[in-house]
Amino acid sequence: MADPIKVYPAKPSHVYFYATCLIDMFYPDAGMAGIQLLEREGIKVSFPKDQTCCGQPAYTSGYHDEARAVAKAQLDLFPEDWPIVVPSGSCGGMIRKHYPGLFKNTDQEAQAAGIAARTWELTDFLLNACHIKLEDLGAPTTIAMHTSCSARREMGVAEVGPKLLGQLQNVNLVEQVRAEECCGFGGTFAVRHPEISGAMVSEKVDTLTNTGAEAFVTTDCGCLMNIAGYAEKNQKPLTGQHILSFLWQRTSAGNGDKS
Amino acid sequence: MSQTTAQDPHHIDVKEFHSRARAAIADPKIRQNFRKAMDGLMVKRQDAFEGWDLEALRDLGANIRLRALANLPDLLEALETKLTANGIRVHWAIDSDEACRIVRDICIARDAKTVIKGKSMVSEEMELNHYLKDQGIEALESDLGEYIVQLAGETPSHIIMPAIHKNTAEISELLHEKTGTDLSNDVEYLTAAARLQLREKFMNADVGVSGVNFAVAETGTLCLVENEGNGRMTTTVPPCHIAVTGIEKVVGNLEDVAPLLALLTRSATGQHITTYFNMISSPRKPNELDGPEEVHLVLVDNGRSSIYQDDELLDTLRCIRCGACMNHCPVYTRVGGHAYGTTYPGPIGKILMPHLIGLDEGQHLPTASSLCGACGEVCPVKIPIPDLLVRLRQESVDGDKLNPAKVRGHGAKRNALEALVWKGWSWMHARPGVYRFGTAVAARLRNLQPGRLGGWTKYRTAPKLAAKTLHERMKERGQ
Numbered sequence: 001m002a003d004p005i006k007v008y009p010a011k012p013s014h015v016y017f018y019a020t021c022l023i024d025m026f027y028p029d030a031g032m033a034g035i036q037l038l039e040r041e042g043i044k045v046s047f048p049k050d051q052t053c054c055g056q057p058a059y060t061s062g063y064h065d066e067a068r069a070v071a072k073a074q075l076d077l078f079p080e081d082w083p084i085v086v087p088s089g090s091c092g093g094m095i096r097k098h099y100p101g102l103f104k105n106t107d108q109e110a111q112a113a114g115i116a117a118r119t120w121e122l123t124d125f126l127l128n129a130c131h132i133k134l135e136d137l138g139a140p141t142t143i144a145m146h147t148s149c150s151a152r153r154e155m156g157v158a159e160v161g162p163k164l165l166g167q168l169q170n171v172n173l174v175e176q177v178r179a180e181e182c183c184g185f186g187g188t189f190a191v192r193h194p195e196i197s198g199a200m201v202s203e204k205v206d207t208l209t210n211t212g213a214e215a216f217v218t219t220d221c222g223c224l225m226n227i228a229g230y231a232e233k234n235q236k237p238l239t240g241q242h243i244l245s246f247l248w249q250r251t252s253a254g255n256g257d258k259s
Numbered sequence: 260m261s262q263t264t265a266q267d268p269h270h271i272d273v274k275e276f277h278s279r280a281r282a283a284i285a286d287p288k289i290r291q292n293f294r295k296a297m298d299g300l301m302v303k304r305q306d307a308f309e310g311w312d313l314e315a316l317r318d319l320g321a322n323i324r325l326r327a328l329a330n331l332p333d334l335l336e337a338l339e340t341k342l343t344a345n346g347i348r349v350h351w352a353i354d355s356d357e358a359c360r361i362v363r364d365i366c367i368a369r370d371a372k373t374v375i376k377g378k379s380m381v382s383e384e385m386e387l388n389h390y391l392k393d394q395g396i397e398a399l400e401s402d403l404g405e406y407i408v409q410l411a412g413e414t415p416s417h418i419i420m421p422a423i424h425k426n427t428a429e430i431s432e433l434l435h436e437k438t439g440t441d442l443s444n445d446v447e448y449l450t451a452a453a454r455l456q457l458r459e460k461f462m463n464a465d466v467g468v469s470g471v472n473f474a475v476a477e478t479g480t481l482c483l484v485e486n487e488g489n490g491r492m493t494t495t496v497p498p499c500h501i502a503v504t505g506i507e508k509v510v511g512n513l514e515d516v517a518p519l520l521a522l523l524t525r526s527a528t529g530q531h532i533t534t535y536f537n538m539i540s541s542p543r544k545p546n547e548l549d550g551p552e553e554v555h556l557v558l559v560d561n562g563r564s565s566i567y568q569d570d571e572l573l574d575t576l577r578c579i580r581c582g583a584c585m586n587h588c589p590v591y592t593r594v595g596g597h598a599y600g601t602t603y604p605g606p607i608g609k610i611l612m613p614h615l616i617g618l619d620e621g622q623h624l625p626t627a628s629s630l631c632g633a634c635g636e637v638c639p640v641k642i643p644i645p646d647l648l649v650r651l652r653q654e655s656v657d658g659d660k661l662n663p664a665k666v667r668g669h670g671a672k673r674n675a676l677e678a679l680v681w682k683g684w685s686w687m688h689a690r691p692g693v694y695r696f697g698t699a700v701a702a703r704l705r706n707l708q709p710g711r712l713g714g715w716t717k718y719r720t721a722p723k724l725a726a727k728t729l730h731e732r733m734k735e736r737g738q
Contacts, residue, residue, distance in 0.1 A: 052688040058685060066658075101646075149631035153633075153636055181631075193280070194714025196590055
């Protein structure tokens with residue numbers, strides 16, 4: 001569950017960028033967009049090259065020994081006391097909410113707790129630590145937003161995306177019905193229970209399409225892969241983007257990035 | 260009758276979750292009935308908490324339940340002492356069988372042939388009606404939803420609204436077929452007809468059986484929440500009342516009840532208060548005009564004391580059975596209550612049932628969740644349901660050597676191939692060089708990527724690997 005009270009750091013000079021494996025392999029443009037947004041705010045971004053995956057897929061599947069081994073390999077990547085920013089509510093939630101429990105009663109307990117405490121979902125960090133001000137350079141458009149369940153409920157950032165999009169004067173944000181309902185991704189859930197997951201994503205695509213939006217943005221690549229993948233397979237007139245890609249494209253002159 | 264209820268409700272293989280879920284998803288009536296009902300319940304709950312500091316109230320509720328559980332053995336003894344002093348006889352049952360035998364023995368001692376029942380999920384857990392029938396004792400459900408489900412030969416599909424899987428037309432047909440009422444879409448007429456049928460049964464029943472929402476140790480009071488008056492009839496009209504409840508339902512003091520009741524009714528049905536709230540503290544006293552001659556309380560363990568042994572799993576026992584977790588669950592909304600094949604469906608069922616039936620039998624239950632967290636968010640006593648689902652997933656594959664599994668039937672879902680896949684995955688992701696090499700090679704070979712990925716591509720296109728990983732792009736940038 002979300003923190004009762006979040007104490008944001010002052011805007012720092014440096015951050016660590018923890019990209020997540022989905023962004024690394026499938027959506028690197030969203031990662032680049034996040035890095036460029038941070039750099040434009042005057043922040044030096046350090047990208048630890050030994051980063052792989054937070055360990056969540058094994059963790060939620062119950063393979064905690066395997067998850068711990070992978071998570072342990074991430075713990076030494078952040079030696080300076082800089083904030084760690086993650087372009088995902090899900091992976092951010094894994095580190096912030098579940099690392100302390102995963103390393104409880106181990107030699108890494110204190111280290112994991114320290115890392116958890118300075119891990120932030122990136123849009124939350126841009127809005128509430130960097131106090132970013134966005135200037136919209138794009139043509140008028142209507143979009144919808146799907147906030148991932150982990151961004152909403154674990155990281156408590158449901159209001160962040162709409163606030164950032166609200167700064168873009170040519171963007172008309174419309175809300176789908178049952179906006180807070182899960183899209184049906186759930187990691188291995190989508191593969192273990194394909195029919196249930198399929199029923200959930202089909203309704204999510206319907207509600208998003210019914211808003212009349214041309215596209216949707218989301219905080220998490222798992223949801224993006226799920227919702228956009230369903231829309232594509234079923235030839236629905238809906239495309240999706242990571243919110244960071246969208247924000248960067250709308251606010252950077254001559255940017256040709258597509259992701 | 261829908262496909263999901265075609266089986267004998269007493270011989271359901273819980274492991275067949277997948278096929279029941281598939282059938283429910285393919286059944287438009289099931290989908291529509293649940294979606295409509297759950298949408299309504301979510302709005303009602305939200306409206307009912309309007310103007311309340313919900314987080315503060317949930318904290319209070321959680322703390323009351325935590326405190327009661329921390330003192331559970333003492334509170335149960337205090338409850339027994341107080342109830343006994345008040346003239347209520349207390350019985351202890353280690354499992355469902357013993358609980359059923361206790362009820363039977365009380366019935367036999369009174370030469371009772373008919374039992375009228377108020378709504379009780381613990382009695383569903385015990386399969387009491389089925390048991391009594393085999394003993395030649397007729398048990399009739401008096402809660403309207405339970406009555407409908409019993410007439411249909413089904414089990415409840417929701418812990419608060421047992422017949423929520425049926426729409427008015429289906430109920431009308433059922434009542435027409437079984438009791439001869441006219442076919443009608445007039446809910447008032449149908450309710451009045453059922454009420455008339457039940458009224459007669461109340462007058463003739465030898466024993467009334469009810470559940471308990473809160474058992475107060477301090478005063479020896481059994482609290483019962485209900486809307487139809489059938490609970491009051493059940494507990495006052497027959498000469499003998501037997502209350503059955505789980506051992507976790509005890510709270511310390513009378514003042515604990517008010518916040519829990521405020522949370523329960525608002526979370527369950529969006530009501531500020533139910534139509535009836537019964538507080539039962541003794542059998543009929545010599546100078547009183549009504550009430551039963553005998554009152555019994557059967558305290559049922561049925562796996563609860565083993566849950567109690569573990570500091571994390573213990574949170575499961577906080578539950579006050581409001582059903583909000585199922586009302587807000589996107590999986591429950593799609594598959595309905597019968598797909599689970601368990602007494603308690605939905606999120607609470609997924610974390611409770613494995614303890615009652617074993618994690619071997621219930622191995623699919625904890626996996627049937629996207630871990631969206633909606634259940635934990637609305638739980639009035641803040642049970643961390645998603646965390647407990649992950650815990651049970653770990654238990655079902657024996658996945659944590661540091662914290663060895665302990666739930667009965669643990670490890671049943673572990674298979675060699677899956678364990679090997681995760682080992683391989685872990686090996687690669689714990690070695691950054693191997694990971695970078697592997698992902699870069701995969702990016703080069705992305706055009707060879709398979710277009711079909713099992714269940715994923717049945718509904719979606721396969722995600723496309725990027726031409727270059729972010730690692731490679733950052734390296735090109737000199738970082």
